[in-house]
């Protein structure tokens with residue numbers, strides 16, 4: 761409506777930025793695997809796409825797991841959260857491996873924020889182990905294992921969404 765302030769995106773509301781490099785992300789995924797190694801073994805890794813694909817590949821490699829399936833969920837359109845949409849569920853083969861409840865399966869995502877995505881997947885696979893690399897306080901209770909907690913007002917920038925660019929010096933007004 762005319763005159764109304766434009767709705768802020770989740771990223772704008774977050775305020776603080778937490779940029780993560782490929783190197784940092786790889787190290788954090790390896791650290792996550794150290795913890796998961798104490799919990800497994802796992803029959804299969806279930807990646808929540810798309811953000812879970814990269815950590816799932818690294819974790820599966822480190823754990824020696826070769827069966828990887830996806831649950832395809834869309835919620836944030838760039839940075840605004842809309843209705844959750846399950847675009848693709850798990851395969852029957854992976855569901856069988858988890859005995860129908862997810863027992864012995866490892867669900868991997870890059871992060872939990874509000875926890876809505878995590879809640880949906882937990883409801884699908886209540887006995888699976890849910891791991892994320894990063895967690896914000898609202899979503900944290902849903903996660904079994906994670907590496908780094910960031911505050912709710914932080915937006916995490918992943919290396920696949922960013923590029924190196926010029927940054928002006930502080931004295932020229934850079935934030």
Ligand SMILES: O=P(O)(O)OC[C@H]1O[C@H](OP(=O)(O)OP(=O)(O)O)[C@H](O)[C@@H]1O
Nearest residue numbers: 809810811835836872873874875876877
């Ligand atoms: O805890 P929540 O508030 O539900 O947010 C967390 C989800 O948001 C992001 O996915 P997104 O829907 O942006 O899709 P993408 O993985 O394809 O980037 C992220 O990868 C998590 O899956």
Ligand SMILES: Nc1nc2[nH]cnc2c(=O)[nH]1
Nearest residue numbers: 836873914915916917918
């Ligand atoms: N890249 C990114 N996606 C998100 N989806 C929900 N929260 C976040 C976040 O902090 N960073």
Ligand SMILES: [Mg+2]
Nearest residue numbers: 809810811812
């Ligand atoms: Mg995601």
